[in-house]
Amino acid sequence: MEYLNYPLRDTFLDTLKKYPFEQLTDCDTVNLSFNIDGLQLFKSSGKAMWPVLCAVHLKPITVFPITLTCGNKRPTDLHFLDDMVADLNDLQSSGLQHREKTFKVNVLCIVCDAPAKALVRNTKLCSGYYGCDKCTQKGQWFNRVTYQETEELTLRTDEAFRHQTQEEHHHGNTPLLNLPIDMVKAFPIDYMHQACLGVMKKLLLIWSRGEKGCRMSVTQIQEVSSRLLHLKPEIPSIFSRKPRGLEELERWKATEFRQFMLYTGKVVLRGILRDDLYLHFLSFSVVMCILVSSTTLKQYSQYAQQLLQYFVVRGRELYGKTFLVYNTHTMLHITADAVLFDGLDNCSAFKFESFLHTMKRMVRNGRCPLSQVVKRIEERKEEPLQVQKQKITNSPKDRAFVLDSEEGCDVIDETEKNGCHLCRVYSNPQPLFLEPCNSSIIGVFQYKNTTTTMRWIPCETIKSIAMKTQMGDKTIFMKILHKL
């Protein structure tokens, strides 16, 4: 097993220097989050890297590696975490000096998918009977381990974890116990793996490949796919991917499942998926919209928890007991994490995923993958901060917004005059749906095409990017809620 450690203090300081100092003057504490995940390098061999990545939570978020491990199998012991723990303890106790200012350092969270979380916390896997990392319930076997209890769950605590109170949950100790973190709360439910690649994918597989009863007909599947492809030109360029048809479901990436879960699914399934299944999906879609946006979350977190409770219990009625596998079950715990971290994007693997993807592309052949990555990372060191994509471009798909008045707004000309843009404004907003709640709470509206006027709108009020599409004689605007 090859191993390399970048001293955290140095790499963190190099990163901090990239930010304009004016941006840092009001900031005393810098939040860091970490990601530990396996990265398979080649389809043909088991060769994998186990990088530990760090994200600096400033605008824009910057990700860099702190340790790189490469070998033919997953790590057999947890010593690859020792340097990270030592560096982090040092940084937390003495802070980081930059231009005569000492910044406090705070560990926000450690993001992992479920198998990696079990590995680094040295606990049973989520497929085991005591596998839930958030509550102590014992799983029940229905073809695989499921979690049938949905109410009055006994939550794990840092103290109970450190004392290994529920012995069956633990394999042993971990170097991470030496960090001053909450061993339960610091490991959030990651919505990228558990909601997008977990629950959303599971639902799509049931509807398109599942057993008769819940499965759509061939014609219906084709119709959903054709609607998805139809949306392609309307997807704002802030999205890295355009929708693909359901026949390519196995190849969909996490961002495609997110796009479906938060936005496109509501439109493309409408009138096709069985009504009761559609309403059930809508409750999931709405709740995830609430949890990714810190604004809606502040107002509706209690409602979100009730809705998730409904989603899980109703899911069992619709799809059977096997629906309550680990990923679905953890939806009962996810609201608490969203609240704790002020929105799911602050504690998700999305920001790390693109870095992992870049790292994978750094490896061009099978000879010494680690040194190839190290060389490329060295070359990238001088790169400036990533600039965020432009909101308004000359393309129609990047000109849809929802105003504070809830009116839809189409910027006609991207050049501004006297601080305003000429816009087509869609008045008289109507909710797209009323069940499970009024869709206006997540910024989803429909407008009659006849109720538009041309107006000059002040640029500073054109801020909520939206996806705009046609449905019959109505125009739909959906606010983009996740963090870009």
Ligand SMILES: [Zn+2]
């Ligand atoms: Zn649980």
